[in-house]
Amino acid sequence: xxxxxSTIRDGNEPAQGLKPRSELTARxxxxxxxxxxxxxxxxxxxxxxxxxxPSEDQTMIINMGPQHPSTHGVxxxxxxxxxxxxxxxxxxxxxxxxxxxKTGENLTYMQGGxxxxxxxxxxxxxNELVFSMATEKLLGIDGDIPERxxxxxxxxxxxxxxxxxxxxxxxxxxDLGAVSMMIYGWREREDVLRFFQKVTGLRMNHNFIRPxxxxxxxxEGWRDDVLHLLDSIPxxxxxxxxxxxxxxxxxxxxxxxxxITQAEAMALGATGPILRSTGVEWDLRRDQxxxxxxxxxxxxIVGSYGDAFxxxxxxxxxxxxxxxxxxxxLDRIPSGDYRIQNKKITPPPRARIDESMEALIHHFKIxxxxxxxxxxxxxxxxxxxxxxxxxxxxSDGSATPYRLHVRAPSFVNIQCLPHMMRGxxxxxxxxxxxxxxxxxxxxxx
Amino acid sequence: MSLYGVPLSDSRGQRVLHPTRxxxxxxxxxxxxxxxxMCIDLTAVDFLTHPGRELPEGIAAERFEVVVxxxxxxxxxxxxxxxxxxxxxxxxxxxxxxxxxxxxxxxEVYDMFGIAFGNHPDLTRxxxxxxxxxxxxxxxxxxxxxxxxxxxxFPAREG
Numbered sequence: 141x142x143x144x145x146s147t148i149r150d151g152n153e154p155a156q157g158l159k160p161r162s163e164l165t166a167r168x169x170x171x172x173x174x175x176x177x178x179x180x181x182x183x184x185x186x187x188x189x190x191x192x193x194p195s196e197d198q199t200m201i202i203n204m205g206p207q208h209p210s211t212h213g214v215x216x217x218x219x220x221x222x223x224x225x226x227x228x229x230x231x232x233x234x235x236x237x238x239x240x241x242k243t244g245e246n247l248t249y250m251q252g253g254x255x256x257x258x259x260x261x262x263x264x265x266x267n268e269l270v271f272s273m274a275t276e277k278l279l280g281i282d283g284d285i286p287e288r289x290x291x292x293x294x295x296x297x298x299x300x301x302x303x304x305x306x307x308x309x310x311x312x313x314x315d316l317g318a319v320s321m322m323i324y325g326w327r328e329r330e331d332v333l334r335f336f337q338k339v340t341g342l343r344m345n346h347n348f349i350r351p352x353x354x355x356x357x358x359x360e361g362w363r364d365d366v367l368h369l370l371d372s373i374p375x376x377x378x379x380x381x382x383x384x385x386x387x388x389x390x391x392x393x394x395x396x397x398x399x400i401t402q403a404e405a406m407a408l409g410a411t412g413p414i415l416r417s418t419g420v421e422w423d424l425r426r427d428q429x430x431x432x433x434x435x436x437x438x439x440x441i442v443g444s445y446g447d448a449f450x451x452x453x454x455x456x457x458x459x460x461x462x463x464x465x466x467x468x469x470l471d472r473i474p475s476g477d478y479r480i481q482n483k484k485i486t487p488p489p490r491a492r493i494d495e496s497m498e499a500l501i502h503h504f505k506i507x508x509x510x511x512x513x514x515x516x517x518x519x520x521x522x523x524x525x526x527x528x529x530x531x532x533x534x535s536d537g538s539a540t541p542y543r544l545h546v547r548a549p550s551f552v553n554i555q556c557l558p559h560m561m562r563g564x565x566x567x568x569x570x571x572x573x574x575x576x577x578x579x580x581x582x583x584x585x
Numbered sequence: 586m587s588l589y590g591v592p593l594s595d596s597r598g599q600r601v602l603h604p605t606r607x608x609x610x611x612x613x614x615x616x617x618x619x620x621x622x623m624c625i626d627l628t629a630v631d632f633l634t635h636p637g638r639e640l641p642e643g644i645a646a647e648r649f650e651v652v653v654x655x656x657x658x659x660x661x662x663x664x665x666x667x668x669x670x671x672x673x674x675x676x677x678x679x680x681x682x683x684x685x686x687x688x689x690x691x692x693e694v695y696d697m698f699g700i701a702f703g704n705h706p707d708l709t710r711x712x713x714x715x716x717x718x719x720x721x722x723x724x725x726x727x728x729x730x731x732x733x734x735x736x737x738x739f740p741a742r743e744g
Contacts, residue, residue, distance in 0.1 A: 239721055517630075532654070
């Protein structure tokens, strides 16, 4: 076919790292500027990124990470610098790759939740939700989930969006030197996690949303806990506004930094706050509603400049929108079953196991062998705090997925970094990484 | 059912197109012109141990299948493209020129399945180390086949 394919055939795999621009061709340069809309090689060469005289070119390539504190985990960036200006950048990932998709092929659908929940560890409930919804679609029971379970899923997923965005507030503040913001953000997030602990038993990695519904009903007194959250968080968001939004230093650090245009974001497949910061009104909760999002009222927050400040402001206001949604959920959540009463997939209640031999066997079989899922393939997507999280499952009719693929929003969003950083300063690189809000567990899977 | 002369099937209410490798790029181009402006996901499946799956008439099942999910923001629709890739010649043209965002996803498919994308600007491993042997998500690549470090029979590294 082409050069690269035959090179690989011969067993010579190219290196991953960033080559200095003096060794580049226009085609290779396209990788970084490709999103500047379907450029031809000749146009890319004209950008002025390639040095006039390659032998005299004096640029420096430095590594940022994988142990850099502001890279949010183990992200490694190779930056090509001229003085303090970032000419080019390449994210190098995979340091946290643990083969979760491969592991997923060996876990039953019942166990699968424990695996996917660890991918985006800051919004575990959204991961479980998308996995459960994909499994339910394959089983053909996606319309039969009890109402209470659906509203509970919405409640948890919105609270999770709040906790994830609160953590973003903390890390974004920390990266830019607003250290008190870091403490505030963690503090508020901890309040939400405490509620999760009450409901699911764990602060993170809940495995609570499962195919067929949720694992347990809400505990006693949950409504008061949620109301307490809804009352205590808004005044603190006002504090954030005083501390950061209106503050000149904060604005100077973020406004006009890491700009990405609408066309670029769409071409790169970016979703979530990054896409919305460029002015594209796209939120799966509104545009392709799942659960009961079509029955609640909320606004889709969009920006207009596509810079780091817009992305910060969008996330801050999305917390407010989530609070609005949670209030409506509290009014609407019905009583009833919290999981589907389908003997094939629902284990018998704990009390039955003590009195019925069949129930014990049934329970044992569901947890050891799992349930069989009909052959087929399906892709389900929902809006996670970071963008579109999708789950593609191909089933061969057995009790484990034949192929489990998770479309991780951070994996795609992180590819916007080279575009956001072009021509910026090294000091702004930290602000740009932070504004993308990547979770490396999900990037590497 | 067909669309752009390519068989169209329905999978749990989701539309799936099944182009041949020769039709692949033209089909995706037609979809791009038809408002499918975002390439949301690109992945692959290795059907080594499950060859007998349902495919529309005229499509011969091959070992690999590359799955592309496209999204139209304007019409709020999704469509999926599934293309068969034989083991003997595991190559496919890249979508980079139409969807620059597919660059990283194609690298991931190359890394995990060993499917090479022709004319890709930077076809290198993305998740595994550069010097890795094999492609982990292939079905003949067993879980647990990596030798455990610190055990007596762990081969010493060269150099």
